[in-house]
Amino acid sequence: MKQTRPETTAVVLVNTGSPSSPTPAAVRTYLAEFLSDPHVVDLPGWLWKPILNNIILRTRPRRSTAKYQRIWREDGSPLLQYTNNLCHKLQEKLQENQSVFVLPAMLYGQLSLSNVVGQIRQSGIEHIVILPLFPQFSSATTASIIHTLNQSNIPTTILAQYFDHPAYLTALSQHISNFWKQHAPAEKILFSFHGLPVKRIQNGDPYYDQCHVTVKKLAEMLNLNPSTYVVGFQSRFGGGAWLKPNTKEILLDWAKQGVQRVQVFTPGFTIDCLETLHEIEIELAEEFYSAGGKQLQYIPALNDTDLHVLALAEIVRPYLEKRKLFSV
Numbered sequence: 001m002k003q004t005r006p007e008t009t010a011v012v013l014v015n016t017g018s019p020s021s022p023t024p025a026a027v028r029t030y031l032a033e034f035l036s037d038p039h040v041v042d043l044p045g046w047l048w049k050p051i052l053n054n055i056i057l058r059t060r061p062r063r064s065t066a067k068y069q070r071i072w073r074e075d076g077s078p079l080l081q082y083t084n085n086l087c088h089k090l091q092e093k094l095q096e097n098q099s100v101f102v103l104p105a106m107l108y109g110q111l112s113l114s115n116v117v118g119q120i121r122q123s124g125i126e127h128i129v130i131l132p133l134f135p136q137f138s139s140a141t142t143a144s145i146i147h148t149l150n151q152s153n154i155p156t157t158i159l160a161q162y163f164d165h166p167a168y169l170t171a172l173s174q175h176i177s178n179f180w181k182q183h184a185p186a187e188k189i190l191f192s193f194h195g196l197p198v199k200r201i202q203n204g205d206p207y208y209d210q211c212h213v214t215v216k217k218l219a220e221m222l223n224l225n226p227s228t229y230v231v232g233f234q235s236r237f238g239g240g241a242w243l244k245p246n247t248k249e250i251l252l253d254w255a256k257q258g259v260q261r262v263q264v265f266t267p268g269f270t271i272d273c274l275e276t277l278h279e280i281e282i283e284l285a286e287e288f289y290s291a292g293g294k295q296l297q298y299i300p301a302l303n304d305t306d307l308h309v310l311a312l313a314e315i316v317r318p319y320l321e322k323r324k325l326f327s328v
Contacts, residue, residue: 009101009128010101010129011131012104012131013087013103013105014107014113014132015083017107017108017111018077018079020110024061024062024065027061030109032057034107035056036049039143041238042197078277080111082271083104083133085303086271086303086304088102090102090312094317101125103116114151117152118152129156129320130149131159131315132160133271135168135268136206136210137163137205137206138196146158159316163211164214171311173222179300186297187228187260188230190229191232191266192231193211193232194234194275195237197238197241211268212231231245232245232247233247234275234284247280251264251296252287252291255291258292264284270302272301280298
């Protein structure tokens with residue numbers, strides 16, 4: 001990054017991350033970093049590290065590699081490529097009125113958040129706005145971002161949540177409506193979010209409530225009949241009680257009830273990744289068909305669409321002007 005004028009602003013779009021390649025070694029490196037974050041797995045280190053190193057990292061990388069290979073694109077990781085494209089488009093949009101750089105950063109793997117923020121500051125930019133690509137606040141995602149930023153000791157402004165922002169909801173509504181113009185609405189639509197251990201909600205995490213607020217407002221905008229949609233939670237990892245109802249169980253129950261055509265949309269996954277492109281579009285679709293279902297359509301994430309660009313521009317623009325040092 002070149003030296004810039006002090007009034008220039010940097011906007012950093014933060015996502016989870018991705019392995020550098022769909023190989024066992026790269027996936028193992030990524031999983032080791034991801035699963036070592038206490039915000040992701042909040043077990044005591046003395047208990048968790050032996051399980052992670054002696055069991056999970058010996059078996060899971062090979063299985064996960066096969067999944068990554070099925071969704072990998074010629075230009076690399078879908079999550080990284082969509083995020084990069086989104087940054088370029090958002091920068092062009094914001095630069096219509098201000099001097100702004102938009103850069104990607106990840107919690108794990110390449111483009112680490114601490115390195116990206118440090119490089120921005122070294123370039124002479126003092127005003128840094130952090131925009132997590134997690135609309136609903138969670139102790140497993142946004143809280144990890146805040147922790148990383150606190151460790152860096154670099155002043156930033158962070159948009160911690162935008163689960164009910166009109167621009168975000170409008171983008172979701174129009175995105176689904178556009179899909180329905182090409183594919184008729186199904187009998188049922190499942191709004192699937194990443195799961196979370198129940199104890200986190202019991203400890204005050206607002207994630208569950210925010211997911212439901214998002215869907216309630218979105219359903220109203222789409223004029224959905226309450227009998228035609230449901231909220232589910234996917235990607236359970238580990239033991240203990242997790243948020244319910246479970247996405248897989250919903251789909252299997254629908255199939256057993258004779259529901260033939262369903263659609264799945266993930267409002268909390270703003271960029272397509274392994275959990276959407278493989279877990280839903282491949283794994284859960286196959287299980288739905290095996291249980292008697294006839295068609296499962298996955299409605300893609302917002303990704304790098306113009307709708308997503310316009311929404312994020314509207315969400316972040318006020319923070320480009322206020323220049324707060326830090327906000328949560």
